[in-house]
Amino acid sequence: MMEMKPKFDIALNIIRSIYPELHKIIFYGELFGTGVYNRVKYGIELYFYGFDIFVNDHYLDFDQMCEIYKASDIFHSLVISRGNFNDLININPNFDSEIAKHFLQEHIENNMAEGVVIIPTKNYIYGNGSRCIIKHK
Numbered sequence: 001m002m003e004m005k006p007k008f009d010i011a012l013n014i015i016r017s018i019y020p021e022l023h024k025i026i027f028y029g030e031l032f033g034t035g036v037y038n039r040v041k042y043g044i045e046l047y048f049y050g051f052d053i054f055v056n057d058h059y060l061d062f063d064q065m066c067e068i069y070k071a072s073d074i075f076h077s078l079v080i081s082r083g084n085f086n087d088l089i090n091i092n093p094n095f096d097s098e099i100a101k102h103f104l105q106e107h108i109e110n111n112m113a114e115g116v117v118i119i120p121t122k123n124y125i126y127g128n129g130s131r132c133i134i135k136h137k
Helices: 005-018 062-071 085-089 099-104
Strands: 025-033 046-055 116-118 134-136
Touching (some): 005 025, 005 062, 046 062, 085 116
Antiparallel strands (some): 025 046, 116 134
């Protein structure tokens, strides 16, 4: 797996510039690649996939999270489509993964994605404190 600490240091510095009173930060993501999940081929080594950032007492909005990961050269959530909920929930979750193309620079036929995650670009918090996020498989 590539060295990630310098990339997270960049992300941390960006966040500190936005939030000078930084008390807590959590980078959410997952490891994927060779030996982690064998049904989908993602690449030839282990990779980190960032999908959320929690700062102090809240999660960053989706676009801000993507900007920070991108500026830090950390692979992160791919945007397949933007639109209203009805349009997004009707996306067919059975499609070839685009992640392998990113790491292998090739398209792999019948390399089905694990589904799609539908998340508002601006966080929506329910009355019980939970966020609106849907995994559609």
